[in-house]
Amino acid sequence: MNVVDMFLSPVELAVLTGRKVKSKQVEALRRMGVPFFVNACGRAVVTRAVVEGRAQLERGTPTGARSHWNPAVLGG
Structure with missing residues (x-):
């Protein structure tokens, strides 16, 4: 996987x-409880794994993160 493909694009982030x-x-993102980081430019950075349900955070907790995120559409 390309490093660029690890993160949502600006367009995908706007849609999300x-x-x-x-x-x-x-x-x-904070209201939705989606784990994210803010980069040096002040942009939210969301890993693709988080929204695809593959995220396993091994160290630290991103800004605004809850212990587990489920999309509202799944009733979580």
Whole structure:
């Protein structure tokens, strides 16, 4: 897997959050409980594994993360 493919693209992040503004994306991710990091540019960075359900965090907890995330559509 290419390193670029490890993270959601800016377009995918906008679709996931429903927001285009960086600060609003961060707010939306926190509300949804999606684990993410904020990079040096202030952009939210979400690993593809998190949204595909493959994430196993081995060290640390990303900003705004809950212990386990389930999409609302799955009733979680």
